[in-house]
Amino acid sequence: MAVGRLTGPLALLMPGQSAQYQGMGSGLYRDVPEFAQLMDELFLLMGAAGDELRSDWLAASPRVPIDHADRSQPLLFAIDYALGRLLMDWGLRPTVLLGHSIGELAAATLAGIFDPASAVRIVRHRVGQFATVPAGGMAAVAASRAQVQPHLRPGVDIGAINAPRQTVIAGAAEPLRTTLATLRRAGFTSAPVPSTVPFHSELLRPVAVAAGPLLASLPVRSPQIPLVSGYTAGYLTDAEARDPGYWARQPVDPVLFWPALTTLADAGPQLLVECGPGNGLTTLARRLPQVRSGHSEVLALLGPPTGPSREAEQLAAAAARLGISPP
Amino acid sequence: MKQMTLSALEEIMHRCAGDDESTDSFQQAPERAFADLGYDSLALLETQSVIRREYGVDLSEQALGAAETPQQLVDLVNRWLSAV
Structure with a gap:
């Protein structure tokens, strides 16, 4: 370097x-x-x-x-x-x-x-x-916003576009969990974002x-x-x-x-x-x-x-x- | 026996990151840390799942965490492939 x-x-x-x-x-x-x-x-x-x-x-x-x-x-x-x-x-x-x-x-x-x-x-x-604010969380998904959007359950929103294939979602705990399970079945990898508040x-x-x-x-x-x-x-x-x-x-x-x-x-x-x-x-x-x-x-x-x-x-x-x- | 090359790994990681153009930075710098090449933990998790799908190699998160550079990850995958 x-x-x-x-x-x-x-x-x-x-x-x-x-x-x-x-x-x-x-x-x-x-x-x-x-x-x-x-x-x-x-x-x-x-x-x-x-x-x-x-x-x-x-x-x-x-x-x-x-x-x-x-x-x-x-x-x-x-x-x-x-x-x-x-x-x-x-x-x-x-x-x-x-x-x-x-x-x-x-x-x-x-x-x-x-x-x-x-x-x-x-x-x-x-x-x-x-x-x-109701308890919730955030997660980063290795996918574009367009790929993630159709899988969002009510109560879960797009939180951030960090990179072409890194989209953060946020929402209440339960719909976030089911959204992530759906995304996993569709072949998308995700990782939790450390936050107690579902920002954005x-x-x-x-x-x-x-x-x-x-x-x-x-x-x-x-x-x-x-x-x-x-x-x-x-x-x-x-x-x-x-x-x-x-x-x-x-x-x-x-x-x-x-x-x-x-x-x-x-x-x-x-x-x-x-x-x-x-x-x-x-x-x-x-x-x-x-x-x-x-x-x-x-x-x-x-x-x-x-x-x-x-x-x-x-x-x-x-x-x-x-x-x-x-x- | 199928082996993984640096450029094959780079192709996978470009796909994971959604880059629209390719470079050959892995061959130029096989021992650079993934973070210095612009790949964070999410990109590595995604790479892990593509390697599982395309090479049949199921790296544990722990093994993945130990591989900090492209060369280390390629070596890890190839050791696995040779052992099968």
């Missing part, structure tokens, strides 16, 4: 649910003071819930498991945003941002659409609503409705960095950025990640940097023709999940490749 410095247009890819793992980013919290400060600012904005979230995050045996949306959602948002902020404080100038699900809220905050305090209120409000299914509609008044009350600015929308697969317009409904619908509408990634890649050769835990989005991005041909490159800041002790070293190696350093 090349170790030379990477230059040119640069996209940040910010992961969402399914990227989480216990201890993610906790090594950075211990070893990189600037990162710890950014995280602490976000925990502080969360109030008492922030203290609980932090102690569970750093605990060897958390009280609430990491795959629970009460933990995964605010932590993914916070780590994605803090990592992005850190890179920018160190001199990185991303040309475009693309987030997957909750990762898009982190991207919107990094782009200045929301200030961190407002974004934290949105996350807190959503998490508070999850308790009202119609079951989340009440959460979107409930978020309306809060979103309408928050100050919004035009994006200072262009975003490719994971919901339209086009560049986010000013009107969309200012539409409370766009942000309210994030947890219920399907994520069009692959079409959005294609839009981003079509802009020309660039470096796609995964700004968050794991390497799930860069693994998907490696399927892009532009990456396979070598015209664009990918880099995961933290790489595949490893022990917390290696995170600072991985970040330093990535920073060196990006030609940035602490001020």
Whole structure:
């Protein structure tokens, strides 16, 4: 693998649910003071819930498991945003941002659409609503959306298009189980997505409705960095950025990640940097023709999940490749 | 005796991933990790089921997890085929 410095247009890819793992980013919290400060600012904005979230995050045996949306959602948002902020404080100038699900809220905050305090209120409000959503789950199917669609039982919806043959479905536990059994009989492979909430299914509609008044009350600015929308697969317009409904619908509408990634890649050769835990989005991005041909490159800041002790070293190696350093 | 080649594996995995064009990256980099070649765990599960169907080799999830590169997976399948 090349170790030379990477230059040119640069996209940040910010992961969402399914990227989480216990201890993610906790090594950075211990070893990189600037990162710890950014995280602490976000925990502080969360109030008492922030203290609980932090102690569970750093605990060897958390009280609430990491795959629970009460933990995964605010932590993914916070780590994605803090990592992005850190890179920018160190001199990185991303040309475009693309987030997957909750990762898009982190991207919107990094782009200045929301200030961190407002974004934290949105996350807190959503998490508070999850308790009202019927128990359910999510699964990734090795098939196209068109192949999956006819097999969906009532109560199960398309949750995300991650790749040409990777479609995520979401819904209530029982119809999800029967849908997966039907898909298996039809010859399609699937794997569970670790989530206690059936994100991007119609079951989340009440959460979107409930978020309306809060979103309408928050100050919004035009994006200072262009975003490719994971919901339209086009560049986010000013009107969309200012539409409370766009942000309210994030947890219920399907994520069009692959079409959005294609839009981003079509802009020309660039470096796609995964700004968050794991390497799930860069693994998907490696399927892009532009990456396979070598015209664009990918880099995961933290790489595949490893022990917390290696995170600072991985970040330093990535920073060196990006030609940035602490001020 | 039927054996699996790197390019046969790559053809299967292209099909699983839905790529519309082919490359010969497996032959160029037989020891690169699947994740670095753009194949995640779902793509590997799908590959496992195609290998079962087309080669009659039933790899356990554990064996599949141990094969981290194209060469390792091809060797695993071929050991199985030679043993039958």
